[in-house]
Amino acid sequence: MRLGREFIEALDMLAEERGLDVSVIISMLESALLSAYNRRYHPGGAASGTTEIRIDHKTGDIIARETRKVVDKLNDPEKEITLDDAMAIDGAATLGGTVSIERNPADFGRIAAQTARQIISQRLRDEERRVVYSAFADKVGDMVSGIVFKAEGDQIIVRINDKTDAILPRRERIQNEKYIPGSTMKFYVLDVKNNIHGPRITVSRTHPGLLKRLMELEIPEIQQGVIEIKNIVRDGGMRAKVSLVTLDPDVDPVGSCIGNGGIRIKAVSSAIRNEKIDVVVYSNDPLVYIKNALSPAQVVRVEPVLDHEHEATAYVYPDQSSLAIGKAGQNVRLAAKLTGWKINIATLEPERMPTLKDIFHDVFTDDDKK
Secondary structure (H helix, E strand, O other): OEOOHHHHHHHHHHHHHHOOOHHHHHHHHHHHHHHHHHHHHOOOOOOHHHEEEEEOOOOOEEEEEEEEEEEOOOOOOOOEEEHHHHHHHOOOOOOOOEEEEEEOOOOHHHHHHHHHHHHHHHHHHHHHHHHHHHHHHOOOOOEEEEEEEEEEOOEEEEEEEOOEEEEEEHHHOOOOOOOOOOOEEEEEEEEEEEEOOEEEEEEEOOOHHHHHHHHHHHOHHHHOOOEEEEEEEEEOOOEEEEEEEEOOOOOOHHHHHHOHHHHHHHHHHHOOOOOEEEEEEOOOOHHHHHHHHOOOOOOOEEEEOOOOOOEEEEEEOHHHHHHHHOHHHHHHHHHHHHHOOEEEEEEOOOOOOOOHHHHOHHHHHHHHHO
């Protein structure tokens, strides 16, 4: 039987279009043809294991062979063959051995095509899903570019490439960000699961990992490992805090990340709806780390709260109090998440030079009484 060279060329084109290995498609086609053959010629299934079908990728020839055991007395014609008949096929046949019989039934092509179509279609879908899953299972924790495709209930569908869509759930969206179909954005691959409907890829716009990947992309010192990101916390689309440490004492981690005129950090921020990013220096001393983490507020000092593990009080002057706390407590809350400490904000009255009234307090007091 022959499928023909044109059929093989069509398979090659199909493999290229679907991003599959042509040998995988041929293997699936062989399996489908074998299934069709056995249904037609071995409907009971007793001899189904004796048949082999191969497709020659160069010529398109289909080779169907059935294996028979050489016996002295025939008991099962679907599995056995007499020595005389075996020797007519292969002169070297011996009792107890096997011979391979090539088959070419006239109506097999039509029957095979009808049966194989459905099997091939299903297996191609399965193989495509497997390829997609394999490609993205290793991308969990990475950043990808995607095009907003459409909204489906509480989920945004993001097209990662021509054949792959991902889901952006409501909980992973930046608050008040517009997801306009056709717009291109950066996403963090949060999860990849395989289910009966194929791979389900979940992406995020609020995960700290997205900010980390963006900073790695924009800041060479982070790419090169000169600056290390110790921790990131975010209120997606509003504010983030990033703590850094440098392995080179001559490199300013904050200045390097901000860049001249803030060009580097602005490039990062613009990719996440102009999120405000506080870049601070990490310290092994938790009290110093807390002081840094409360940036942009200027902190006078930080003291641990006695008998309270991982709790401290940061003292600021009155003009810095609202900045230290932040709108709706955002700044101190993010600083606490960044450092892992509970942080209280206390106000200090600024030191001032004594006035004449302070020096002559008693005199002025007596005069006031008269």
